[in-house]
Amino acid sequence: MTLLKRIAPQLIALVALIALVSIVFPGFLSVQFIDGRLVGPVIDVVKRGAPVALLAVGMTLVIATRGIDLSVGTIMAICGAVAAAALAGGWGMAPALAAGMLTGAAAGLWNGVLVTVIGIQPFVATLILMTMGRGIAQLITEGRILTFTDPGFAWFGSGTLLGLPVPAWLWLLTGAGVALLMRRTALGLLIESIGINRRASALAGVNATVLLIAVYMASGLCAALAGIVVTADIRGADANNAGLWLELDAILAVVIGGNSLLGGRFSIIASLIGAMIIQTIDTGILLAGFPSEYNLVIKAGLVLVILVLQSPRIAAEWRLWRDSHRVDREARLEGKAR
Amino acid sequence: MLLSIRSLTKTFPGTLALDGVDFDLRAGEVHALLGENGAGKSTLIKCLTGAYRRDGGTVALEGAQIDPRSTVEAQDLGIGTVYQEVNLLPNLTVAQNLMFGREPRRFGLIDARATRSEARAMLRQYGLDLDVDRDLGSYSVAIQQIIAIARAVALSGKVLILDEPTASLDAAEVQMVFDVVRGLRDRGLGIVFVSHFLDQVFDLTDRVTVLRNGRRITTLDTADLDRVQLIEHMLGRALEDAVGDAAADGAGSVRPELLSFQGFGRRGVIEPFDLSVGQGEVVGLAGLLGSGRTETAELMFGVRPAQTGKAHDANGQLDLSNPRAAIAQGFGFAPEDRKTDGIVPDLSIRENIILGLQAQRGWARPIPRAEQNRLADDYIRRLDIRTSGREKPIGELSGGNQQKAVLARWLAMNPRFLILDEPTRGIDVGAHAEILRLIRELTDAGMSVLVISSEIDELVAVADRVIVVRDRRHVAELKGTRLGGDEIMRAIADSGEVA
Amino acid sequence: MNTRALPLYATIAIFLIAYLLCWLQFPNILSTRVIGNLLTDNAYLGIVAVGMTLVILSGGIDLSVGSVIAFSGVFIAVMLRDTGLHPLVVFAILLAITTAFGAAMGFLIDRLAMPAFIVTLAGMFLARGAAYMLSIDSVPIQHPFFKTLQSAYYLMPGKGRLTLIGVLMILTVVAGMIIAHRTRFGLSVYALGGGEQTARLMGVRQGRTTMLVYGFSGLMAGLSGIVFSVYTGSGYSLATVGTELTAIAAVVIGGTLLSGGAGYMFGTLVGVLTMGLIQTYIVFDGSLSSWWTKIVIGILLLVFILLQKGLLKLSRTRLA
DSSP states (O other), rough: HHHHHHHHHHHHHHHHHHHHHHHHHHGGGGOEETTEEEEHHHHHHHHHHHHHHHHHHHHHHHHHHHHHOHHHHHHHHHHHHHHHHHOOOOOHHHHHHHHHHHHHHHHHHHHHHIIIOOOOOOHHHHHHHHHHHHHHHHHHHHSOEEEEHHHHHHHHHHHHHHHHHHHHHHHHHHEEEEEEEHHHHHHHHHEEEEEEEOHHHHHHTHHHHHHHHHHHHHHHHHHHHHHHHHHHHTTTTTTTTTTHHHHHHHHHHHHHHTOOOOOOOHHHHHHHHHHHHHHHHHHHHHHTTOOOTTTHHHHHHHHHHHHHHHHHHHHHHHHHHHHHHHHHHHHHHHHHOO | OEEEEEEEEETTTTTTEEEEEEEEOOTEEEEEEEETSSHHHHHHHHHHHHHOSSEEEEEEEEEEEOSSSSSHHHHHEEEEEOSSSSSOOOBBBBHHEEEEEOEEEEEEEEEEHHHHHHHHHHHHHHOOOOTTTTBBGGGOHHHHHHHHHHHHHHTOEEEEEETTTTTOOOOOOOOOOOOOOHHHHHHTTTTEEEESOHHHHHOOOSSSEETTEEEEEEEEEEGGGGGHHHHHHHHOOOOOGGTTTTTTTSSSSOOEEEEEEEEETTTTOOOOOOOOEEOOOOEEEETTTTHHHHHHHHHHHTTTOOEEEEEETTTHHHHHHHHHHHHEEEEEEESSOOIIOOOOSSSSSSHHHHHHHHHHHHTTTOOOOHHHHHHHHHHHHTTOOSSOOTSGGGGOOOOOHHHHHHHHHHHHOEEEOOOOSSSSTTTOOOHHHHHHHHHHHHHOOOOHHHHHSSOOOHHHHHHHHHEEEETEEEEEEEEEGGGGGHHHHHHHOOOOOOO | OGGGHHHHHHHHHHHHHHHHHHHOOOOGGGGGGHHHHHHHHHHHHHHHHHHHHHHHHHHHHOTTHHHHHHHHHHHHHHHHHOOOOOHHHHHHHHHHHHHHHHHHHHHHHHHTTTOOOHHHHHHHHHHHHHHHHSSSSOOOOHHHHHHHHTTOOOEEETTTTEEEEHHHHHHHHHHHHHHHHSSSSHHHHHHHHOOOOHHHTTTHHHHHHHHHHHHHHHHHHHHHHHHHHHSEHHHHETTTTTHHHHHHHHHHHHHOOSSSSSSHHHHHHHHHHHHHHHHHHHHHHSSTTTHHHHHHHHHHHHHHHHHHHHHHHHHHHHHH
């Protein structure tokens, strides 16, 4: 019940958006069952939204600790390159997957250590990897688009399982798994508590350092998974374009999900809906026949609206205004009572 | 009269911070403003410097009514302020700091040479000859304070407010700053001096005004004042009326030792001390603000790890290098500043209460929700936390109720040694007695408690033994028949050697 | 010696040593021709980095500049294609737009009290989107005035070309130095970076200063866009992706503290030239691939951030 209340704004926004797109493009909601696969624009949204949705899962946790991870897009490129290079080197599917995931974990560890042990602000610390990450990815692919033919690996990008595209399964399962992990254990509470007041939490015995490193590693792992999906989908690692701009979409998904950039309370489900809202806009604009360049402007507008809603200063002024009105009203009521 | 304040009043939601305070400042005097935390000193100062707007009363400077709306406006009127934390920019040079906002210019550009020479001339008035091109941050705090004073005087020039300017200085540096202040007094400035170091108050000031609970208690000439009297005014307790309420029950009995600290200390924070704590004992820690009482607790709990000494229990040496280690040893610490160190504002009361216990159990073993609810409801009832429910964010509670919830967090963990720093501050009278009773209950059940408080009667009532802290040293230990309000106060006041 | 200047000395030393090493391997690198090209090729980066330096000094960040440069190029190209306005008039309109755009972001940062990087992130989307809306394709600029601009250079001894845009970059850096170090506004910027609350207590008008800082950054981004359009002779909405990162890296490698309050405008010039040198070396070498540029820049960025962190710790322990 409380969950429903928490995600209601995002759900309403998504439904309204779908309605809007359906008006412009009536076939939007139509789904057909062809060759054991579900086909339709909505399925397309769910599949194409996978990378951002996966990134949003990790980003939600990082933002809950009052941090940010700008490097996820480049981590995608690196992990995709590593996996593709492993396949090209004849490692086989499972080792290639493991290599990609391990690389993501290592990248997250690097970020986490810079943030906690060295004490660099998260935005600066992750900027370092963001700057050099594409270079590293290009180093691995030697500047080419590193292609492979392993059908097992490609299944992660373009395969189908029980009618749904595999990427959709991946983000659904990751999201549900992490959300359950957060709420069925005490991790969620502890992460929120260090995001709200790290000092008080540390004094109460919460191991903030280890938790923070773990959160950045989780973000790295999610990015690795997203990188594998993208690489598998095009059957090749593109160091230049894999994950380009996606860190921004991931941050946007998290804030659309109503999670505060100032840390604290978070909802992974809401972030996932946020990711779907972004993908629906992307796809909707395309389907409606608008040029895709409207996309960025709409996203900018969204960010602005959300910033105004989240601003502590605006909130304080609104509270002041509301309280002064309430006092006035109560004074009037008291006057009447007398 | 240079500055004349009449019945100044300032309220914040839920508290009356200043309640009709009168205050006078003459030209050419240093006037000390004294009081414990929450007495209203800083509110009074902020009303003068324009950081707060007063709700009632009048302020007259040289006979004219003033009502500054910002620090800049107060400065222009003639009221300058120097704070404990140097309020200059360490990343700018000395000259840039001194001349900030009024740099000499040529053709619209800052004339660096003239800025330097003017800054040098300003400092020369204070007997300082510095390289004004160096970053302010590269100089000692004492020099920075003198530079801050020089800037404040140059900008305002009538009233100088010194808000604990000596808190982080050593004795020689304090004298250096005092020489500067005396020179300004002789030039006819009115100086308000806030400090909790009584020696410095006696050394420097001409008159003393004591505030307590937002009211002015008294104003006296420093020359006519003795220490015990002054502390009486600050802590609000007359010497004569308090004999015989010593905790007689614990007086003679010897308790088995739970913990002992030997040579525990940290440079510049607290001198090495020895302390042993008995099973089920309440040890009180008395002393004025800034004496080293909170620092003692921080060392014990590993907030700031001790550099010297060891801690033992019956089984051997204890690792107290950080809060988690201390918690693992069965320690608990409810800090004084609950806003920054205690509560996690957006989390609910329930979550705040179980946070410590949960951290101790580890993330993989969550406390079942039913158990959480039971714990929260139990403590809300036992500690009488006033709330509409356990799911309310703790930030929305009043200060006293927040304090109780933080206390509940530690009680839920059932430590063997609990440190309470000012557990009753900001709590109403009824709850006050409740907490003291609770401490007794806990110790009867075998817990050992260290209580830090500036309320002497409270310590006498609850503690078996009181350690007095002064000037970052443990100076006296009072127990049995020697444990009484008078004795504590004398030990705090004593300027001589160890009592 | 001021520890504050240490990163600047380190920057200059690294640049000189790197140049020396390059020269030992390729003596040609010390010709006026290479130096002239170094200035010309990095002119747009140097100009935008001047604006970024001021923003970072104030304790902020501006992620929108890369998009603004791209927008500027497309705007100029489209205006010259579709209207009969003289390029100088178009430049004036453009600079007014980008300055207002920057100032508006500054206003929002101050009013909303939100982190600068997220507000300028929205600005980044907006500017890039606006560029897309003007034109997706690369628009060539054929105005004769552009030919004049492109062919304006002074032939240095040794056949090196000191181009107009190279000179413009140097002039911009000098102007930046004067603004940062010799005006009350510049000092207010340092004050904000040193501590907002203290700066307010000392009389800095925070809202106004913030607006001016981001407005200045917008102006520089616009100017950089003009230079870039002269340099490439076209406007393309997908150009200069990630230039904001390069500019930030140049500023930090130039010795400016990323958390604000300390640094020198001159260091930024050295930072830009260092990055240009890396690229030049890779071109000279021929066997090295271009991605090494990014990796080396990333490593330099890390080294300087760690160096500054270490210096900060050092000065703290020395005082304590």
